[in-house]
Amino acid sequence: xxxLNDPKILQGFTDHDYVGIFQYDSPGADKxxxxxxxxxxxxxxxxxxxxxxxxxRSGLATQYVERKKKPKLVEKASFHPKVSEITADTLGIIxxxxxxxxxxxxVAGFAxxxxxxxxxxxxxxxxxxxxxxxxxxxxxxxxxxxxxxGKMRPKGVEAMTEKVAGKIxxxxxxxxxxxxxxxxxxxxxxxxxxxxxxKIKYPLEFYWALLxxxxxxxxxxxxxxxxxxxxxxxLPPDVSVSGKDFTIDGKRKAIRGSLVDIKGVGEAASAAIxxxxxxxxxxxxxxxxxxxxxxxxxxxxxxxxxALDELLPNTRWFIExxxxxxxxxxxxGPDDADFQKLLKASGxxxxxxxxxxxLMAASVNPLAFGKHPVDAYSDFIAKxxxxxxxxxxxxxxxxxxxxxxxxxxxxIVEVKYNQVGDFHTGPAPSDSEKARMGxxxxxANVNVExxxxxxxxxxxxxxxxxxxxxxxxxxxxxxxxxxxxxNKKFENMRAHFLVDLExxxxxxxxxxxxxxxxxxxxxEHPSMTWPWGTxxxxxxxxxxxxxxxxxxxxxxxxxTGIVTHVKTKPDRRDNEMAFFGLIDAGNKYIDCVCFSSxxxxxxxxxxTGRLIKVALxxxxxxxxxxxxxxxxxxxxxxxKTDAPKK
Numbered sequence: 001x002x003x004l005n006d007p008k009i010l011q012g013f014t015d016h017d018y019v020g021i022f023q024y025d026s027p028g029a030d031k032x033x034x035x036x037x038x039x040x041x042x043x044x045x046x047x048x049x050x051x052x053x054x055x056x057r058s059g060l061a062t063q064y065v066e067r068k069k070k071p072k073l074v075e076k077a078s079f080h081p082k083v084s085e086i087t088a089d090t091l092g093i094i095x096x097x098x099x100x101x102x103x104x105x106x107v108a109g110f111a112x113x114x115x116x117x118x119x120x121x122x123x124x125x126x127x128x129x130x131x132x133x134x135x136x137x138x139x140x141x142x143x144x145x146x147x148x149x150g151k152m153r154p155k156g157v158e159a160m161t162e163k164v165a166g167k168i169x170x171x172x173x174x175x176x177x178x179x180x181x182x183x184x185x186x187x188x189x190x191x192x193x194x195x196x197x198x199k200i201k202y203p204l205e206f207y208w209a210l211l212x213x214x215x216x217x218x219x220x221x222x223x224x225x226x227x228x229x230x231x232x233x234x235l236p237p238d239v240s241v242s243g244k245d246f247t248i249d250g251k252r253k254a255i256r257g258s259l260v261d262i263k264g265v266g267e268a269a270s271a272a273i274x275x276x277x278x279x280x281x282x283x284x285x286x287x288x289x290x291x292x293x294x295x296x297x298x299x300x301x302x303x304x305x306x307a308l309d310e311l312l313p314n315t316r317w318f319i320e321x322x323x324x325x326x327x328x329x330x331x332x333g334p335d336d337a338d339f340q341k342l343l344k345a346s347g348x349x350x351x352x353x354x355x356x357x358x359l360m361a362a363s364v365n366p367l368a369f370g371k372h373p374v375d376a377y378s379d380f381i382a383k384x385x386x387x388x389x390x391x392x393x394x395x396x397x398x399x400x401x402x403x404x405x406x407x408x409x410x411x412i413v414e415v416k417y418n419q420v421g422d423f424h425t426g427p428a429p430s431d432s433e434k435a436r437m438g439x440x441x442x443x444a445n446v447n448v449e450x451x452x453x454x455x456x457x458x459x460x461x462x463x464x465x466x467x468x469x470x471x472x473x474x475x476x477x478x479x480x481x482x483x484x485x486x487n488k489k490f491e492n493m494r495a496h497f498l499v500d501l502e503x504x505x506x507x508x509x510x511x512x513x514x515x516x517x518x519x520x521x522x523x524e525h526p527s528m529t530w531p532w533g534t535x536x537x538x539x540x541x542x543x544x545x546x547x548x549x550x551x552x553x554x555x556x557x558x559x560t561g562i563v564t565h566v567k568t569k570p571d572r573r574d575n576e577m578a579f580f581g582l583i584d585a586g587n588k589y590i591d592c593v594c595f596s597s598x599x600x601x602x603x604x605x606x607x608t609g610r611l612i613k614v615a616l617x618x619x620x621x622x623x624x625x626x627x628x629x630x631x632x633x634x635x636x637x638x639x640k641t642d643a644p645k646k
């Protein structure tokens with residue numbers, strides 16, 4: 001039997017230590033539980049019930065969190081002492097279906113069967129007419145029970161009024177439709193509590209069990225990263241000690257990677273290797289394993305994963321010269337003196353850097369030394385990524401970047417494809433309305449996780465979806481650099497453009513031509529090569545100092561930048577207007593609005609990927625800076641500024 005109010009375990013919930021915890025290991029739970037201090041098990045059960053899409057959208061979860069932070073709000077929001085008594089376990093908020101049933105029976109005097117029938121009607125969101133009739137019965141019953149002459153009202157307890165009774169029924173109708181069964185919430189909460197108890201008391205065994213039973217490669221990486229954060233050492237596979245599953249290394253109190261999880265090895269080869277463990281040398285390994293199952297491809301994968309590091313003098317040399325090594329083996333065998341001399345001599349050659357070693361391991365080994373996939377690019381990012389990278393893990397991220405552009409580096413952890421109209425409710429729109437809505441156009445919601453472990457949903461909207469379809473389709477596990485706008489109210493992001501980090505790295509490594517966005521990331525903004533005339537004028541136009549000068553009395557000024565995206569839509573008179581973004585050489589981003597009166601003429605200049613100089617009214621009005629039509633120029637002479645189509 002566990003103590004369900006252990007402060008150390010509850011602190012784990014307060015600290016959002018949710019990786020591997022049932023019902024809590026999700027971006028939604030992390031968001032809903034923001035600011036909640038868990039002081040007893042009832043908080044775990046309540047937040048489990050509140051962590052549902054419906055309750056999140058209804059504002060119910062937000063109200064609960066606000067009351068947790070400010071207990072006085074509970075008193076101010078109280079309907080009536082009896083309702084407060086029934087909902088005391090959830091700070092006066094109607095969360096559970098049991099709350100609804102008790103209010104119907106104890107406040108309005110409904111029979112249990114009647115109460116349950118009405119609860120079902122509310123849960124199924126029956127029409128206002130049906131609920132309206134029951135509302136009258138509820139108010140009547142509440143007045144008979146708790147009104148001025150109420151038979152249940154003790155002396156000293158305030159009388160129920162028809163107005164208050166109506167508010168209670170309104171609250172039930174609104175929040176009751178999202179109600180969760182308390183017995184389910186409690187059972188789910190207990191499972192979550194057990195998980196947190198194991199994570200805190202027995203972390204090594206907890207993470208081993210998670211890794212052993214997780215089939216998804218990226219998920220393994222996320223768990224491994226969290227384990228490392230908690231002081232659990234994660235070791236690469238080793239042909240001498242690893243098994244077909246993750247194992248606990250008792251001597252080092254660490255988790256050792258498995259052989260089967262190495263891409264290109266498989267169960268048959270793993271079984272052949274395990275049969276003759278351990279191995280004293282690479283020669284010993286080659287002589288004793290069944291070479292028909294442990295062939296060249298398997299051995300190459302083992303070397304890339306780091307599973308042969310203890311047996312090879314130089315893993316890098318071995319991988320780069322595998323063909324030469326394999327030819328020699330076929331000719332003379334592993335005991336040959338010349339072959340042994342070849343291996344020994346490799347020890348003096350340059351080996352992998354830590355970054356190269358991680359990148360190589362990550363290509364075949366999901367554990368990747370317990371690092372986040374983006375960690376493998378840390379040196380590359382420091383040298384070749386010039387814009388400032390925002391941390392989505394910062395508590396004030398959405399506040400700091402609200403209605404602004406920001407750069408993010410992370411790995412794709414989830415992709416959901418949709419098309420306009422998927423979530424439409426109500427009568428079907430007409431053909432003309434569908435045309436205005438862009439009915440049927442594809443877009444995607446992509447969850448991206450940064451090195452801090454924070455995940456956010458980023459929308460790849462209809463106007464850019466086709467351009468970046470290849471990156472989106474590459475799917476889970478793809479490392480990306482992206483630029484996006486941020487919305488604090490909805491805590492979501494909208495992508496302007498994306499770059500595949502691995503493809504960018506390969507281009508730099510091979511000296512290949514970069515596309516527009518890669519050039520900007522590399523510090524080669526097209527405005528830097530435009531013939532401005534004088535250094536002073538160039539500096540002004542490239543970084544827009546005059547535009548940002550708050551001391552200037554000018555109400556309008558020119559802005560020079562690359563168009564990141566363009567989204568058009570009909571205005572109220574059905575004329576086309578546009579919303580677009582601009583990014584300058586200093587990586588400052590602004591949103592712009594061009595009304596239909598100007599767009600009809602200016603759309604020939606303003607297109608994604610173009611370097612433009614445009615007159616804007618200064619002062620962002622919330623939706624962006626207004627294009628006033630006084631001056632717009634497409635600066636065509638800066639070569640190759642059209643955006644890439646991938």
